[in-house]
Amino acid sequence: MEKSSEEKGSNIVLALDPPLDDRMQMIKKAKKILESTRDHICAVKFNRHLILPLGLFSGVQELIRQAEEYQLPTIMDCKINDIGNTNRIIAEHYFKGGFEALTANPFVGWEDGLQPVFETARRMSRGVILLVYMSHRSAGEGYGRAFVTADNERAPAYSIFARKALEWKADGAVVGATYPERIGEISSILGRNVPIYSPGVGAQGGKISLCMKNGARYLIVGRTITLAQRPGRVAEKIKTQARVRVA
Ligand code: XMP
Numbered sequence: 001m002e003k004s005s006e007e008k009g010s011n012i013v014l015a016l017d018p019p020l021d022d023r024m025q026m027i028k029k030a031k032k033i034l035e036s037t038r039d040h041i042c043a044v045k046f047n048r049h050l051i052l053p054l055g056l057f058s059g060v061q062e063l064i065r066q067a068e069e070y071q072l073p074t075i076m077d078c079k080i081n082d083i084g085n086t087n088r089i090i091a092e093h094y095f096k097g098g099f100e101a102l103t104a105n106p107f108v109g110w111e112d113g114l115q116p117v118f119e120t121a122r123r124m125s126r127g128v129i130l131l132v133y134m135s136h137r138s139a140g141e142g143y144g145r146a147f148v149t150a151d152n153e154r155a156p157a158y159s160i161f162a163r164k165a166l167e168w169k170a171d172g173a174v175v176g177a178t179y180p181e182r183i184g185e186i187s188s189i190l191g192r193n194v195p196i197y198s199p200g201v202g203a204q205g206g207k208i209s210l211c212m213k214n215g216a217r218y219l220i221v222g223r224t225i226t227l228a229q230r231p232g233r234v235a236e237k238i239k240t241q242a243r244v245r246v247a
Contacts, residue, residue, distance in 0.1 A: 001101075001127075001172075001195070001218070004073055005042040010239040013075065013197065014041040015222030016063070017049040026050065027059055031066060036232035037225060038070040040239040045075040045220055046099070056097040064098040073100045079131060080104040080117055088116035095120065101127030101171060106161045107142075110168065118168055127171035132186055133158040135176025135200030158182060162189040172197050172218075177206025180214045187215025201238070203227075208241045 005011050014037055018029040030050060044067045046060065054060045067074050076099040080087050087104070094102050102121075104114050114128070121128045133143045143161070146154045158175075165173045166189070173190060175183045177200035187196055195217035200206035202224030211219060219242055221235075228234040 001043060001073055004071065005218070007071070008039070008042045009243065010040055010042045011218045011242050012041045012235060012239050013043045013045050013218050013220045014225060014235065015045045015047065015077070015199065015220050016226065017047055017222045018226055020049075023053055023059065026053060027062060030063055033226055033231045034063065034066055034070070036230070037235040038072065040232065040235035041072065042218070043073045043075060045077050047077045051076075056093065061098065068098070075099065075127075075129065076102040078102050078104075080114070081108055083108075084112035084114075084116045087114065088120050091117045091120045092124075095124045095126050099126070101129055103129045103131060103174060106130045106132070106164045106168075107157075110164075114168070121171075128168075129172035129174060129197060130161060130165045130168070130170045132161045132165060132173040133175045133179055133182045135178045135198075135204055135206065137178075139176055139179065158186060159189060162186045162194075165190060165194045170194055174199065174220075175216070176200045176204075177208075177211045177216065177219065178204050180207070180210035183211055183216050184214035208238065212242055 016030055018026050050060055064074055076094045080090055104117055118128055143158045145157050147157050147160050149155050173194050174197050175186050177198040197218045197220055198211045198216040199220035201208055201219050201221050221238055225231045225235050
């Protein structure tokens with residue numbers, strides 16, 4: 001990811017979530033968005049928006065190949081959250097389908113939880129990005145709750161999840177762009193060891209400058225780009241704004 005970001009001069013991860021449409025239109029739209037934004041993004045993130053209607057081993061392959069052609073890494077935002085055996089199978093499918101990284105929920109724990117996901121990722125040289133604080137309005141109901149630590153102390157869930165990201169050597173941590181103060185706190189735990197991916201810029205209200213100032217490394221942007229009349233122009237503008245903040 002780091003290499004792609006440097007080569008492209010961008011820290012924008014495109015959330016390729018085209019609006020609900022018939023399947024052929026959807027592929028066409030997604031291909032067009034990817035084509036027009038390719039020079040302004042450093043990776044592409046997929047979600048169920050495309051996987052459900054198009055299928056991992058059918059329609060989506062066309063888009064994964066397109067991303068590969070543009071030398072853009074692909075992330076599957078599947079938020080793995082089940083028992084270990086199921087988690088491993090989910091991860092294997094997505095990795096075999098061509099994704100270079102996926103998202104997972106640390107809430108399920110390590111043993112018989114995410115351990116098989118990390119082991120699968122390491123075996124296949126892929127990445128795992130952990131949810132640490134989500135971007136939606138009620139994120140605090142879960143990620144902001146006080147947990148009791150192993151030492152019998154109270155700490156917010158997100159700070160425990162951030163420490164898990166370090167301990168498990170995650171390849172990234174997701175922290176909502178809508179909570180810049182959380183980005184700051186979590187960034188001070190992670191340091192430069194685990195990069196922060198921030199979704200929620202634009203459509204959900206997150207501000208580029210605040211995210212970057214507080215320590216986000218990558219911005220995940222969907223609707224602001226995918227619904228724009230000229231997705232390429234918007235992606236370029238966001239890239240420039242975010243880059244100014246990095247410098
Ligand atoms: P928008 O249109 O809001 O799209 O720019 C954001 C994309 O990112 C996903 N998303 C998240 N994924 N943790 C995640 O792992 C989050 O907190 C989060 N918030 C948004 C969203 O589903 C969409 O694909």
